[in-house]
Amino acid sequence: xxxxxxxxxVVQHFKDGMTVLYGGFMGVGTPAGLVKCxxxxxxxxxxxxxxxxxxxxxxxxxxxxxxxxGKLVTSHIGTNPETGRQMIxxxxxxxxxxxxxxxxxxxxxxxxxxxxxxxxxxxxIVEEGKTKLCFDGKEYLVERPIRGDIALIKAxxxxxxxxxxxxxxxxxxxxLMALAADLVVVEADELVDVGELDPECIxxxxxxxxxxVVTGGL
Amino acid sequence: xxxxxxxxxVVQHFKDGMTVLYGGFMGVGTPAGLVKCxxxxxxxxxxxxxxxxxxxxxxxxxxxxxxxxGKLVTSHIGTNPETGRQMIxxxxxxxxxxxxxxxxxxxxxxxxxxxxxxxxxxxxIVEEGKTKLCFDGKEYLVERPIRGDIALIKAxxxxxxxxxxxxxxxxxxxxLMALAADLVVVEADELVDVGELDPECIxxxxxxxxxxVVTGGL
Amino acid sequence: MSAKPxxxxxxxxxxxxxxxxxxxxxxxxxxxxxxxxxxxxxxxxITLQSENGFLGxxxxxxxxxxxxxxxxxQPCGMQAGGVFFDSAMSFVLIRGxxxxxxxxxxxQVDQQGNLANWMVPGKMVPGMGGAMDLVTxxxxxxxxxxxxxxxxxxxxLKQCNLPLTAKSRVNKIVTELAxxxxxxxxxxxxxxxxxxxxxxxxxxxxxxxxxRISPDCQL
Amino acid sequence: MSAKPxxxxxxxxxxxxxxxxxxxxxxxxxxxxxxxxxxxxxxxxITLQSENGFLGxxxxxxxxxxxxxxxxxQPCGMQAGGVFFDSAMSFVLIRGxxxxxxxxxxxQVDQQGNLANWMVPGKMVPGMGGAMDLVTxxxxxxxxxxxxxxxxxxxxLKQCNLPLTAKSRVNKIVTELAxxxxxxxxxxxxxxxxxxxxxxxxxxxxxxxxxRISPDCQL
Numbered sequence: 001x002x003x004x005x006x007x008x009x010v011v012q013h014f015k016d017g018m019t020v021l022y023g024g025f026m027g028v029g030t031p032a033g034l035v036k037c038x039x040x041x042x043x044x045x046x047x048x049x050x051x052x053x054x055x056x057x058x059x060x061x062x063x064x065x066x067x068x069x070g071k072l073v074t075s076h077i078g079t080n081p082e083t084g085r086q087m088i089x090x091x092x093x094x095x096x097x098x099x100x101x102x103x104x105x106x107x108x109x110x111x112x113x114x115x116x117x118x119x120x121x122x123x124x125i126v127e128e129g130k131t132k133l134c135f136d137g138k139e140y141l142v143e144r145p146i147r148g149d150i151a152l153i154k155a156x157x158x159x160x161x162x163x164x165x166x167x168x169x170x171x172x173x174x175x176l177m178a179l180a181a182d183l184v185v186v187e188a189d190e191l192v193d194v195g196e197l198d199p200e201c202i203x204x205x206x207x208x209x210x211x212x213v214v215t216g217g218l
Numbered sequence: 219x220x221x222x223x224x225x226x227x228v229v230q231h232f233k234d235g236m237t238v239l240y241g242g243f244m245g246v247g248t249p250a251g252l253v254k255c256x257x258x259x260x261x262x263x264x265x266x267x268x269x270x271x272x273x274x275x276x277x278x279x280x281x282x283x284x285x286x287x288g289k290l291v292t293s294h295i296g297t298n299p300e301t302g303r304q305m306i307x308x309x310x311x312x313x314x315x316x317x318x319x320x321x322x323x324x325x326x327x328x329x330x331x332x333x334x335x336x337x338x339x340x341x342x343i344v345e346e347g348k349t350k351l352c353f354d355g356k357e358y359l360v361e362r363p364i365r366g367d368i369a370l371i372k373a374x375x376x377x378x379x380x381x382x383x384x385x386x387x388x389x390x391x392x393x394l395m396a397l398a399a400d401l402v403v404v405e406a407d408e409l410v411d412v413g414e415l416d417p418e419c420i421x422x423x424x425x426x427x428x429x430x431v432v433t434g435g436l
Numbered sequence: 437m438s439a440k441p442x443x444x445x446x447x448x449x450x451x452x453x454x455x456x457x458x459x460x461x462x463x464x465x466x467x468x469x470x471x472x473x474x475x476x477x478x479x480x481x482i483t484l485q486s487e488n489g490f491l492g493x494x495x496x497x498x499x500x501x502x503x504x505x506x507x508x509x510q511p512c513g514m515q516a517g518g519v520f521f522d523s524a525m526s527f528v529l530i531r532g533x534x535x536x537x538x539x540x541x542x543x544q545v546d547q548q549g550n551l552a553n554w555m556v557p558g559k560m561v562p563g564m565g566g567a568m569d570l571v572t573x574x575x576x577x578x579x580x581x582x583x584x585x586x587x588x589x590x591x592x593l594k595q596c597n598l599p600l601t602a603k604s605r606v607n608k609i610v611t612e613l614a615x616x617x618x619x620x621x622x623x624x625x626x627x628x629x630x631x632x633x634x635x636x637x638x639x640x641x642x643x644x645x646x647x648r649i650s651p652d653c654q655l
Numbered sequence: 656m657s658a659k660p661x662x663x664x665x666x667x668x669x670x671x672x673x674x675x676x677x678x679x680x681x682x683x684x685x686x687x688x689x690x691x692x693x694x695x696x697x698x699x700x701i702t703l704q705s706e707n708g709f710l711g712x713x714x715x716x717x718x719x720x721x722x723x724x725x726x727x728x729q730p731c732g733m734q735a736g737g738v739f740f741d742s743a744m745s746f747v748l749i750r751g752x753x754x755x756x757x758x759x760x761x762x763q764v765d766q767q768g769n770l771a772n773w774m775v776p777g778k779m780v781p782g783m784g785g786a787m788d789l790v791t792x793x794x795x796x797x798x799x800x801x802x803x804x805x806x807x808x809x810x811x812l813k814q815c816n817l818p819l820t821a822k823s824r825v826n827k828i829v830t831e832l833a834x835x836x837x838x839x840x841x842x843x844x845x846x847x848x849x850x851x852x853x854x855x856x857x858x859x860x861x862x863x864x865x866x867r868i869s870p871d872c873q874l
Contacts, residue, residue, distance in 0.1 A: 025742075026706040026728025051742065052784070054728075078727070078781025078840065096780070099706065100746030100788035104331070107743050111571050112531035113322070114335030114351070114358035120750060120791045122660030123769075123822030126783075131351070139312070140332035144353065156722075161517045162273065165418065167741055172708045179532060179743045195516035200383065201419040203741070205519040207461045207492050208534055208590055243488040243523075244509025246468070269523070270565075272509075296562025297509070305561065314561070315486065318569035319526030325524050330750035331791050338531060338572045340552075340601030344564075374503075379736045386503030386520055390489045393522045397751060413735035423710050423738040425660055425702055427681045 003162050003212045004191065010213060013150060013183055014041040017070075021106065021148035021181050022050040022172030026079060027059030029166070031154035031187035033215050035060055038068075038152070042043060045070040049146055051079040051173050067091070073146065075099040098126060101114055101143045103176055108145035108169070110179025110208075115144045151181035155204070158188035159195070162209030163202045171203065178204045185211045221430045222409065225251055231368060231401060232259040235288075237397050239324065239366035240268040243394030244297060245277030247384070249372035251433050253278055256286075256370070263288040267324070267364055269317065269391050271298040285309070291364065293317040316344060319361045321394055326363035328397025328426075333362045347412035369399035369420050373422070376406035377413070380427030381420045389421065392393060394423045403429045444582050444612035447631060450475040451610050452580045456482055463530065463539030463570055463624050466508050469527055472539060483515070485535050487566040489526045492518025506568070530566065531573035538574035540567060540580045542609075544596040545613060547625040547645040549606040549618040551579060552583045552598035564601060571602035583610035583642050590644035592616070592625070616647060626650050661865070663801050663831035666850060667697040669694040670829050671758055671799045675855050679693035682706060682749065682789055684759030689757060696790050702734070705745050708745045711737025749785065750792035755792035759786060760800045761828075763815040765862040766844040768825040768837040770798060771817035783820060790821035802830035802861050811835070811844070825826055834859045835866060845869050 026028025029051075038046075039062055053074060054061045054091045063069055065082050071093040077083040080084070086092035097105065117133055117140035126184050131142040153174050156167035164186060166174055178184050186205070191214045238256070242248025248268075256264075257280055264287050270278045271292060281287055283300050289311040296299040304310035315323065322334045335351055335358035338344070349360040371392050374385035382404060384392055396402050409432045449471035456462060456476065457543035463485045464470050476482065478652055484493035488507045500511030529535055542553040551571055553562040571577050585591060592609060609616040615629040625647035630639065649655070668690035675681060675695065682704045683689050691808035695701065703712035707726045719730030748754055763771040770790055773783040790796050804810060811828060829833040834848040844866035849858065853873050868874070 025726070026724065026726055028707075028724050029721060052782075074782065076782040076784040076786075084780055088777070096782045098783050098787040099742070099785040100750050100792075103742040103746050106335075107528070108533050110534075111528040112312055112337065112533060114337065114356065115331030115352055116326075116334050117360070118750070119330065119332065120788045120821075122791075124787065124819045126787065133349070133360070138332065142335070142351070151294070153706050159517060163517060163519060164724075166739075167704065168418070168720070169707050169724055169731075170722035171739055171741050172745075173742045176743055179528060180536070199490070199492070199514065199518045199520050200386070202519040203414070205521070205529070206517065207485075207491060209530070244505065246488075246503060246505050246509055259502070270563075292563065294563040294565040296565075302561055306558070311524055314563045316564050316568040317523070317566040318531050318573075321523040321527050325747070328751050328753075329747040330752060336531070338569045338602075340572075342568065342600045344568065376734060381736060381738060384503075384520075385447070386514075387486065387488050387490050389504035389520055389522050390526075391523045394524055397747060398752070415735045415736075417709070417711070417733065417739050420738040423740070423748070424736065425704075425710060425748070 001212060004160065005211050005213060007034060007037055007213050010034060010037045010182060010185060010211070011034055011041045013185065014038050014043040016043050017045045018043065018149040019049065021151040021177040022048065022060055023153050023172060023177050024054065024059050025051050025056035025169070025172040029154050029170030029172050029174055030054065030059040031152050033187050033213060034152040035063065039063060040068060044068045047073070049073040049148060051102065052076040053083045055079050056082055071155070073097060075102050103173065105143050106173070106180050108174045109147035110176065113145060115142045117141070117170055118143055125196040128144045146180065148181040149187060150183045151177040153178050153184060153186040155186050155188045157190045157197065158186055158212050159192050159197050159206065161194045162186070162206030162212060163197050164209065165201060165203035172176040175204050178208055184209050185213070187213050187215055189215060221427060222378065223431060225431050227257055228252060228255045228403060228429070229259045231403065232256050232261040234261050235263045236261065236367040237265040237267065239369040239395040240266065240278055241371050241390060241395050242272065243269050243387070243390040244278050245272035245279070246276040247372050247388035247390050247392055249370050251431060252370040252403060252405050253281065257281060257284060262286045265289040267291040267366060269320065270294040271301045273297050274300055291315060303376045315392050315435070321391065323361050323364045324394045324398050327365035328394065331363060334361045335359070336361055339355065343423040362424050364398065366399040367397040368401045368403060371396050371402060371404040373404050375410055375415065376404055376430050377410050377415050379412050379426065380404065380424030380430060382417050382422035382427065383415060383419060384421055393422050396426055402427050403431070405431050405433055407433060437629050444472055445471060447612045448580050448610050451615060451631070452578055455578055455608065456480060456537060460536040461534060463535050463538045463574065467541055469539040469541065485529060487526050487530065489523055490514065490518055490520045529628050530569050533573060533575055535574045537576045537578060538570040539578045539580050540570065542579045542591060544591055544598050545579050545595055545606055545609055546593045546596045547647065549604040550596045551601045551606050552596040553601050555599050557599065568599050571605045577606050578608045578610060579606050580610050583613045590642060593644045594646065613642060624648060629653060630655065660873040664690060667799050667829055668829045670834060670850065671797055674758060674797055674827065675699060679755040680704055680753060682754050682757045684744050686760055686872045688758040688760065692845060704748060706745050706749065708742055709733065709737055709739045710823045746788050749788050752792060754793045758797045758799050759789065761798045761810060763810050763812055763817050764798050764825055764828055765812045765815045766866065768823040769815045770820045770825050771815040772820050774818050776818065779859055786820050790824045796825050797829060799829050802832045809861060811862065812863045832861060843867060846872050848872055849874065850861065
């Protein structure tokens with residue numbers, strides 16, 4: 001059950017039309033090596049789910065620029081002009097989701113929950129097509145779960161069993177995405193032996209991680 | 219804004235009829251000093267919300283035994299025979315909630331969410347009185363938020379700003395309760411200076427903590 | 437670590453152990469299910485999830501460690517590579533399908549895969565604890581119990597009459613007499629195996645539920 | 656740390672700073688709001704929340720630190736006592752009322768307290784990012800913006816016509832001309848203060864919304 005693989009072994013897991021969850025916020029915390037590998041795989045018509053599309057040359061930006069994405073579920077596209085251009089030209093389907101609702105939807109996907117009730121978006125166009133419930137005079141939108149076929153995760157350190165810790169604000173969506181996909185692939189800066197990470201400080205438990213690529217020295 | 223108080227200053231915050239959230243699992247992770255203080259305060263008709271009622275002489279057990287509790291929201295009462303006796307005698311109102319749903323309900327209370335949709339309890343008596351939604355052929359119960367007037371939290375270490383770390387499995391419900399009450403009171407084994415706790419490993423951010431009692435040496 | 441071959445509990449635990457696969461994440465209920473790890477062959481390594489908030493539950497070795505207790509509140513140990521988390525995360529793992537197998541006892545189980553194990557109205561109401569989430573969320577639900585009540589009454593029924601823990605979620609029943617699987621969707625109990633020295637007749641006498649017999653079942 | 660007194664942005668930021676209290680947890684939007692901390696008196700210490708996942712945002716000092724960036728993705732610093740967490744926790748804090756104040760810009764704001772700041776249909780659609788959650792969840796919502804558009808058009812309207820960020824959630828509007836509060840429930844904008852050297856007339860000319868004048872407003 002060795003989870004450690006070479007970067008070349010990742011490519012076989014990418015397929016046209018798959019739903020890809022990715023960590024990162026403005027590219028910080030997005031696994032650059034795995035994104036490059038996905039790009040090199042030639043897979044297209046992807047559905048991407050993540051906080052933003054970073055900049056044209058960082059994070060998942062290049063996947064947008066090279067037109068590998070058919071649908072995007074995200075909270076912010078303002079820093080990558082190509083995303084907005086493709087959206088307005090009708091080349092790319094974009095679902096904009098409030099950032100907190102996106103986090104909860106992915107969390108639900110990983111948690112076996114059927115959704116959450118949030119006040120965010122009530123009275124705005126985010127309501128459209130969503131079930132609305134009212135309790136104690138307050139309205140909520142039902143935000144439904146999101147899951148992916150694969151999650152691309154960037155970690156600071158992984159142990160050999162897949163336990164992960166992150167690096168400062170590069171944590172962001174990574175721990176959520178790591179719970180919500182059928183295949184969880186991690187790019188780690190550093191690999192350590194099982195037992196080296198403090199059990200109180202591990203953020204993502206190894207039991208949810210399937211494959212680890214180490215970019216730093218082994 | 220000094221949050222450090224003596225144990226004698228806690229008593230003024232207890233009032234008859236208030237809703238008290240408490241951390242702990244079978245008493246492990248329940249702040250014994252704060253519970254004793256609540257007991258000594260004489261406050262009664264309390265609503266308690268926590269995982270279980272531990273044993274008659276541990277955790278919140280003594281509050282039950284001394285009949286200070288009017289209502290209890292919990293997942294398990296099997297280890298404290300007095301809880302079951304009072305419930306069956308009609309002296310104590312008990313709402314039994316599946317443990318995972320209890321965790322999510324308290325989380326919702328702290329997260330500004332109006333509830334979650336869970337498959338847990340569908341087809342059981344837990345359904346009673348709850349809104350049921352069906353999506354993609356699967357049924358879910360809407361589990362609604364829980365908040366408290368006060369939360370009693372047990373931490374391993376606190377820094378002076380209220381950042382908290384816990385001790386192994388004594389973490390359990392504590393971080394959830396600490397987000398869901400108007401007044402959050404912590405009993406910490408040890409107080410450290412701001413900056414001593416690793417920002418990657420802090421579980422509860424100090425901004426949600428109001429008062430800290432230190433039981434170990436200062 | 438000694439298995440007493442004649443004790444029904446150990447017969448059951450040993451048989452449940454054969455249902456587990458290397459790498460499985462497993463949550464074990466209180467009592468009988470906790471005996472299962474003693475019966476695992478050395479090449480099958482599992483990770484135990486403890487619903488009070490950690491992965492890597494292990495037997496206590498040496499003195500108790502502060503805060504390190506199992507879901508019964510008893511001191512325990514932890515494997516290298518274990519992880520602590522809060523109760524919400526614990527049930528994210530349980531409900532979210534990250535626990536491969538849960539093994540728990542039952543008051544009643546029926547041929548639709550319904551399970552009742554948390555209350556006897558008016559008598560015994562311990563509460564469901566984490567059981568409802570475990571049975572709802574774990575990928576594979578194994579009921580491990582003695583075949584009959586202390587009084588010899590049937591526990592494997594046509595239909596549970598005690599309040600349910602979850603509906604149609606049980607995949608397998610292991611007793612000291614037999615092993616059944618429940619065909620999901622098809623409803624219906626299938627006898628897969630008789631324990632050593634047990635006759636089909638014995639099983640029929642102790643089982644209220646109707647069951648088919650698997651072609652693979654050695655009678 | 657230098658405040659240029661004649662720059663509208665700094666006039667606005669300085670006035671917003673006076674709305675903050677010692678101990679406040681504050682989330683600042685991109686642009687103008689980030690100038691606010693420069694104008695805080697030394698006895699007012701606030702904690703900045705950064706929606707990408709931490710508390711204790713501080714200006715960059717020295718070289719960038721790996722992974723330490725603000726919500727614009729730019730390198731920043733961190734106060735002692737800061738805490739990192741994931742995006743779900745970040746918005747638990749935001750939506751759950753644990754952020755005392757959010758300060759953000761607006762394309763439009765109206766006399767019902769509606770805010771529009773995330774898209775111009777067919778033209779500019781950056782997305783809402785965290786703004787909808789911030790405006791919905793923060794205890795106190797301050798819009799900090801220049802009073803008019805670049806073309807001199809009104810931004811404080813009777814009713815927003817751009818897609819809303821949130822409904823009836825704005826508590827205060829601070830511009831280089833004036834300070835308004837919005838009475839929750841009562842609907843209705845109240846002029847609380849004119850900036851130094853600004854006349855009521857000037858404010859009326861630049862404001863489409865109807866507003867009352869607070870008895871405390873010095874004209």
